[in-house]
Structure formats: C-alpha cells, structure tokens
Amino acid sequence: MPLELFLDLYSPPCRAIYIFAQKNGIPFELRPVELGRGEHLKPEFLKVNPLGKVPALKDGDFLLAESVAILLYLNRKYQAAAHWYPTELQARARVDEYLAWQHTAVQLPATNVYLCKSLLPHFSGQPVDPVRLDRLLGKLKPALRHLDQEVLATKPFLATKQLSLADLMAFTELMQPTAVGCDIFQDWPRLAAWQARVEAALGPELVQDAHRLVLQPRDPRDAQGDPKRAQELVQRLLERLS
Numbered sequence: 582m583p584l585e586l587f588l589d590l591y592s593p594p595c596r597a598i599y600i601f602a603q604k605n606g607i608p609f610e611l612r613p614v615e616l617g618r619g620e621h622l623k624p625e626f627l628k629v630n631p632l633g634k635v636p637a638l639k640d641g642d643f644l645l646a647e648s649v650a651i652l653l654y655l656n657r658k659y660q661a662a663a664h665w666y667p668t669e670l671q672a673r674a675r676v677d678e679y680l681a682w683q684h685t686a687v688q689l690p691a692t693n694v695y696l697c698k699s700l701l702p703h704f705s706g707q708p709v710d711p712v713r714l715d716r717l718l719g720k721l722k723p724a725l726r727h728l729d730q731e732v733l734a735t736k737p738f739l740a741t742k743q744l745s746l747a748d749l750m751a752f753t754e755l756m757q758p759t760a761v762g763c764d765i766f767q768d769w770p771r772l773a774a775w776q777a778r779v780e781a782a783l784g785p786e787l788v789q790d791a792h793r794l795v796l797q798p799r800d801p802r803d804a805q806g807d808p809k810r811a812q813e814l815v816q817r818l819l820e821r822l823s
Contacts, residue, residue, distance in 0.1 A: 584609040586651075587629055587637040589616045593688065593753040594648030595636045596791045601652055601749060603787055605661045612639075617700075617803050619810060649680050652746055664743035675740035679747035687754050690721035693822055694758040694765075701818045703799050704811045713822060714763075721758070721765065729769035737778060744782045752779045753791075760795040 586602065586609045588595035602609050614620045614635050621633050630637040630646045638645040638654065645651055656666050667673045694717045702709050728751070732739055740747040755776070758765050766773040780788050789796075 582641055585612050585639040586610070587612045587614050587626065587635055587639070589614050589621075589635050590791060590794045591616065592635055593692070593757050594750070596753040596756075596795075597749050598636050598648060598651055598655070600753070600783060600787060600791050601655060601661075601665075601746075603791075604783060605655075605659060605665075607655055607659050617799075617814075648750070649746075652749075656746070664741070665746050665749075667741060667745070672741045676745050676747045679739055680750060683747075683750055683754065686724045686727075687721075687751060690717065690724065691754045691757050691765075693717045694721060694763055695761055696818055697822055698758065698761040698763060699799070701815065701822065703801075703803070704818070705815045717822065718758075718763065718765070725765060725769050725772060728775075729772040733771040733775055738775070744779065748775075748779050749783075752776065752783070756792060757795065760792060 584607070586598060588599055588611060590596055590599060590613075599611075601607075614626055614637075616635065620626060621630075621635055626637075627633055629639055629644055632646055634646060636646070636648050636651055638651045640654075640658075645654055653666065655661070666676055694714070697714050697717050698709055701707075728739070736742055738744055738748050739751055755765060755772075766776055
C-alpha cells in the first residue's frame with residue numbers, strides 16, 4: 582500500500598512535510614484533514630492518530646504522528662540528500678538544536694499571530710484586535726532577532742551552509758503570519774535574504790503549491806455552516822490568545 586500523509590495545508594508543519602515529500606520525489610497519497618471543519622476529531626481519523634492532530638503518517642500498518650518525527654522517518658526511509666539532515670555529528674546537532682527550539686520559540690508565536698489576524702475574525706465576524714495583534718507580534722520578535730542577528734550572521738542557512746530540515750520548518754512557520762499580511766521580515770534584512778534563498782532552493786512553484794490555501798481568503802461558508810462549532814472555536818481561540 583502507498584504511504585499515506587494526513588495533512589491540512591493550512592498548517593505549517595503539514596506544509597513542511599508536503600514540501601519535503603514532493604521535493605524528494607517520495608510517493609504518497611494525500612489524505613486531507615480539514616481542521617477548521619473538525620475532521621481531526623472524527624472517529625476515522627482518531628484511528629490514525631488518537632491525539633487528534635495533524636500531521637499524521639500511515640505506512641502500511643505503521644502509524645506515526647508529530648511533524649519532526651515524520652520528517653525524520655521520511656528522510657531515513659527514502660534516503661534523502663544528506664543536506665537535509667547531515668551525517669556529520671555537529672552539523673546534525675545544529676539541525677536537532679533548531680528543531681527542538683522552534684516549537685515554542687517560532688511555531689507557537691507565529692501561529693498565534695496567524696490565528697489572531699485570520700482565523701479569529703473569520704469565525705467571530707469581528708475585526709482584528711490591533712492591541713492583541715501587536716502583543717502577539719511582540720512575542721515573536723525575540724526569535725526573529727535571534728535568527729537575524731545571531732544565527733544568520735555567520736552562515737546562509739539556519740544550521741549549516743546548505744538547506745536543511747531546520748530551514749524547511751522555519752520557512753513554513755514564518756510564512757504563516759506573512760500569508761495574512763504581517764510583514765515580519767521588514768526589520769530583519771538577513772532573515773529576509775534567507776527567506777529568498779530558501780524559496781529559491783525549494784522552488785517557487787512548489788512553495789506556491791504548498792501555500793495555496795493559506796494565501797487565499799477563507800471561504801465564508803466555513804464560518805456560517807455550523808454556528809455552534811464556530812462559537813466553540815472562537816472561545817478556544819480567545820482562551821489561547823488571551
């Protein structure tokens with residue numbers, strides 16, 4: 582049976598896996614899971630990942646969750662080019678270092694900016710709260726400063742001199758607020774140059790393909806179809822972004 586990837590391309594980690602698989606010619610069946618419609622909580626998906634989260638992988642009888650674990654599994658099984666996850670000890674450690682750090686330093690604040698700017702107003706019908714948005718952008722700023730002024734001060738990519746899994750994860754995460762009009766690169770020239778290098782290395786067409794959902798306006802019917810679900814989602818978002 583072909584490898585199955587359960588993804589919602591609104592999700593940055595899902596896009597990282599999608600890009601990695603496409604870039605490396607890995608054969609897979611895409612199984613879309615729409616988080617906004619609660620498909621991650623349906624019984625059929627919970628059989629794949631009882632945690633009710635995407636991404637998830639099914640390889641025959643083998644099930645796997647968590648984006649970093651999935652990327653490493655695909656990298657090892659399909660023997661991707663060494664630059665993705667170097668064999669040299671210290672270079673690999675640099676990739677591991679970023680992948681361990683980014684969950685709370687980059688992924689969480691970048692996603693919260695996106696939720697505040699896009700998902701919350703979409704489902705609540707209320708305009709973006711500028712005070713909340715500024716506060717959330719401020720929580721992302723230390724990571725941007727660290728990447729721009731320290732990490733990228735001595736090398737073109739985040740972990741080594743070549744594109745790695747660290748860059749792929751960072752790129753998809755930082756595209757999340759960028760896609761909804763928050764120019765988080767404007768004050769960080771090294772980071773802006775890095776973004777351009779990563780997109781060129783991945784291929785603009787593949788980047789556009791992976792980000793096509795997040796770059797287009799959401800369908801208003803998503804918010805109108807199930808008012809109760811929309812209200813519950815708004816409450817969860819407000820709690821998360823408080």
